[in-house]
Amino acid sequence: MKKLCVFVVVSVMALVMGANVSAGIIDAGPITYTTSIGAFWWMSGDLADGIVSSDIFNDAEWLGFGSSEILTVDFDLHGTYALAAVDVTYLAASWWDQRAPARIDLTFSTDGVNYGDLVTETSFIGDDGIQTKSIGVPDVTCQYVKAVLTAPQVNGNYWHRLSEFTFSEVPEPATMSLLGVGLLALVRRKK
Numbered sequence: 318m319k320k321l322c323v324f325v326v327v328s329v330m331a332l333v334m335g336a337n338v339s340a341g342i343i344d345a346g347p348i349t350y351t352t353s354i355g356a357f358w359w360m361s362g363d364l365a366d367g368i369v370s371s372d373i374f375n376d377a378e379w380l381g382f383g384s385s386e387i388l389t390v391d392f393d394l395h396g397t398y399a400l401a402a403v404d405v406t407y408l409a410a411s412w413w414d415q416r417a418p419a420r421i422d423l424t425f426s427t428d429g430v431n432y433g434d435l436v437t438e439t440s441f442i443g444d445d446g447i448q449t450k451s452i453g454v455p456d457v458t459c460q461y462v463k464a465v466l467t468a469p470q471v472n473g474n475y476w477h478r479l480s481e482f483t484f485s486e487v488p489e490p491a492t493m494s495l496l497g498v499g500l501l502a503l504v505r506r507k508k
């Protein structure tokens with residue numbers, strides 16, 4: 318009986334952990350986006366291709382935008398998800414006049430028209446290379462995400478250099494059901 322209980326617990330844990338992995342980062346493949354201002358022409362990076370560049374000089378992995386304007390990026394996840402976090406990877410290098418955003422406002426929509434559930438992030442590491450900021454989202458169900466990046470208030474010429482937006486979803490309800498079924502089986506076996 319004891320062995321059976323251990324088997325059930327291990328099986329449930331394996332299933333739950335497996336389900337959590339698949340329910341984490343949303344596949345970047347189908348995600349598309351538009352930007353309110355054009356990226357610098359020599360940079361051909363994609364903000365939703367699943368690639369986070371570690372090479373700051375590889376213009377094929379980065380997109381650059383002038384920082385004197387507000388940049389809006391409208392994402393279509395091409396599926397409905399309960400989001401847990403949005404990770405933004407950017408370059409902050411004062412020696413190269415590239416700055417972290419001063420602020421990012423995220424809003425969410427199910428129809429691409431009406432946006433709500435505002436999440437504002439103002440805490441970004443402003444220097445020292447490639448940075449990824451994970452912005453927590455309070456379990457918002459949506460298909461569309463609008464990210465508004467506000468430039469920092471600094472003097473001189475500067476710009477944004479962005480590599481990726483990564484979206485993560487909360488564990489699916491199926492995971493919780495699975496856990497419940499497993500525990501129920503365990504309790505019944507004990508009786």
Ligand SMILES: [Ca+2]
Nearest residue numbers: 363368480481
């Ligand atoms: Ca990318």
